[in-house]
Amino acid sequence: MNTFKKEERLCSKKLIEELFHNGSSFLLYPLRIVWLKNSLPIKIPAQVVINVSKRRFKRAVDRNLIKRRIRESYRLNKSENLYHFLNENSTQLLLGIHYIGKEIATFNVIDKKLKLVLVKLRQNCLTDHS
């Protein structure tokens, strides 16, 4: 159901480079999203990479905590809010999520924001398509 397997994560160096060079982005505090339509080698609607900068959070524990919260929220929301839509339009996405807040947000805040992000992402995809 709400799985989050390795195929759904963005691991390839090449694709990551392509995403950050050519992708378009928008800001929805405390998240910054980079996205790019692309054809993937496997049958997965989207691959995602989550990033928390070392400059903002010096301790590894804090970075891990934020990453885990974002990942968990993405895992719970993706199939309902994103995969369904992508499958209908038969597109594949590369997705980068940066955390740019200065303090560690609670799960509730992150979850709410990520839902808004996915909604906005769908709108952007549609306008880009047309």
Add this chain to the structure above:
RNA sequence: AAAGCAAGCCGUUCUAUCGCUGUUCAUUCUAAAUGGAGAGAGGAAAGUCCGGGCAACAUAGAGCAUCCUGCUUUCUAACGGAAAGGAUCCGGUUUACGGAGACGGAAAGUGCCACAGAAAAAAAACUACCUUAUGCGUUAUGCGAAUAAGGAAAAGGUGAAAACGUGAGGUAAGAGCCCACGGCUUUGAAUGGCGACAUUUAGAGCGGUAAACCCCAGGAGUUGAAAGACCAAAUAGGCUAACGCAUGUAGGGCUGCUCGUCCGAAGUUAGUGGGUAGGUCGUUAGAUCUCUGCAGUAAUGCAGAGACUGGAUAAAUGAUAGAAAUUCCGAUUUAAUCGGGAUACAGAACCCGGCUUACAGGCUUGUUUUUAUA
């Protein structure tokens, strides 16, 4: 009992739902998927400060430079770590005992010693002191002050430190100049100790600073798992063979042109070396941990028995909800109840041994003080 100090140990738990990374078993035709079972961060995983394993490269031998270490003995794979001891300094009831640390050499040489002070090191004379000379005052072979030359570190005050301290002698005044006692350094001898060193004795001597250069003794090849080993798609290009083309063709170079001469395809198929993305190994069973016995003051060693799958790689070990535990605050206040908080420091990245630093709260042992009781 409370508080302080020191050492050692522990460092939240359970349930539900949804996930993540390995392992193993079963099922389906391999691939993969599904299901079951079981495992999954630390005392510091941190800082990356020492040491070692491991790996690659380098390497005749010796020396210089550079860097590191620096009381002794022992332990250890090794260490800048540890244990036991020695000397020094500090505290103390000056016995006992406790604490501290870059603890070789200042008698190889060079340098430096702020401010203050006369002077900070082969000495030096500001005040005061002593002698001599000069002229002056006074009744005066004396006394007094002045000037000049010399003596003198004894007195003054300065300083972190003032030429070893105290006393007696000595002298014009003085000085380890001489003597007695004492302190320290160093050399020789004797005794004790594996040794650092201690005690006794004889001689020589007497500012500090080596975290200044330096001297002495010992040590160090360089780079780190992004080390290194292996497999290897697609695309492009390389090589080989066959077909194809050719009595060496199309085409190109030399030339102003011709002749001549030199080079010589494209394409198709098959094979192949290197190598990129990517993947596998390295990579987790080890100087391992626990218990017992023996040896040793101890660090530690030896013997026996038992135990043990974290292994990620844009980087797993989680999220949410509820309950419990510990503790703090407030209220009602005998106990207890209710409400509200807090639960630290911190996340493996090849692996070990140390060191250092961070840390809510709790436990144990020792010790000191205070109070209460006997």
